[in-house]
Amino acid sequence: MTTRTLEQIIPSQATSDGAGVKLRRSLGQSPDLRHDPFLLLDEFGTDKPEDYLAGFPEHPHRGFETVTYMLDGHMRHGDHLGHSGDLKAGGVQWMTAGRGIVHSEMPQQAEGRMRGFQLWVNLPAAEKMKAAGYRDLQPEDIPVVSLPRGGKVKVIAGRFTHAEQETAGPIRGLTTDPTYLDVELPAGGQISQPVPADYSAFVYAYEGTLEVGAENARKTLPAQAAGLLSSGERIEVAAGREGARFILLAGRPIGEPIVQYGPFVMNTPEEINQAVRDFQTGALTAY
Numbered sequence: 028m029t030t031r032t033l034e035q036i037i038p039s040q041a042t043s044d045g046a047g048v049k050l051r052r053s054l055g056q057s058p059d060l061r062h063d064p065f066l067l068l069d070e071f072g073t074d075k076p077e078d079y080l081a082g083f084p085e086h087p088h089r090g091f092e093t094v095t096y097m098l099d100g101h102m103r104h105g106d107h108l109g110h111s112g113d114l115k116a117g118g119v120q121w122m123t124a125g126r127g128i129v130h131s132e133m134p135q136q137a138e139g140r141m142r143g144f145q146l147w148v149n150l151p152a153a154e155k156m157k158a159a160g161y162r163d164l165q166p167e168d169i170p171v172v173s174l175p176r177g178g179k180v181k182v183i184a185g186r187f188t189h190a191e192q193e194t195a196g197p198i199r200g201l202t203t204d205p206t207y208l209d210v211e212l213p214a215g216g217q218i219s220q221p222v223p224a225d226y227s228a229f230v231y232a233y234e235g236t237l238e239v240g241a242e243n244a245r246k247t248l249p250a251q252a253a254g255l256l257s258s259g260e261r262i263e264v265a266a267g268r269e270g271a272r273f274i275l276l277a278g279r280p281i282g283e284p285i286v287q288y289g290p291f292v293m294n295t296p297e298e299i300n301q302a303v304r305d306f307q308t309g310a311l312t313a314y
């Protein structure tokens with residue numbers, strides 16, 4: 028069984044989005060820093076209210092999915108369809124923008140820590156114009172596997188296999204067949220995760236450093252950087268000396284051309300022009 032190696036490191040860069048929310052972007056800094064089907068990864072994490080209070084006021088999306096995972100804090104989500112929901116610590120919102128959504132995400136706290144991730148997952152051409160939809164996951168909807176030598180794994184999407192026991196997350200049935208794990212390991216702790224050999228995969232440590240790869244070929248991944256993995260049937264990750272917390276993503280590549288203009292991700296420039304026109308005329312959300 029081939030074990031994946033650490034192939035490329037994308038350090039995150041400080042940036043801001045929405046109405047000035049400070050965050051760190053790794054995937055998606057530029058068009059060549061994607062990992063099909065994953066388009067973008069933002070980590071937001073701050074104890075300073077001025078870094079997040081302005082939130083993410085109304086903005087559109089078309090052509091892909093946004094996945095918001097809250098580690099700490101409380102945001103309220105609302106959209107043009109009248110859907111609204113609370114994003115609380117430990118919860119996940121898996122939103123399919125499809126043919127169009129206009130939404131906002133606004134902090135529901137004036138102090139304290141706000142921390143989490145937003146991931147963008149592409150949709151294949153055949154699904155880019157489907158109706159928008161949501162899966163709102165509360166913390167109790169997400170299974171947690173305790174590891175015998177300490178540490179735990181939250182299974183948001185896909186499956187985690189340990190000691191021949193398989194735990195499935197609540198997100199399933201997507202064409203990109205994503206795996207999304209949130210892993211906490213003590214110093215030297217490790218996981219070994221089987222994965223289809225041709226799927227794209229990466230890990231991102233938000234606390235501590237990681238040792239990635241088979242025991243005789245490990246490479247170090249620093250904190251707050253996306254580590255893109257080679258192909259292979261197994262992902263092996265160990266925590267460094269301080270222990271680590273990281274997310275692990277894997278998914279089936281789509282293999283189609285990508286044309287992105289801000290919050291619209293389509294296959295051709297014509298489709299992007301159409302998205303901009305549809306947003307301007309209101310057709311993006313008139314369905």
Ligand code: CO
Nearest residue numbers: 086088093130
């Ligand atoms: Co958005």
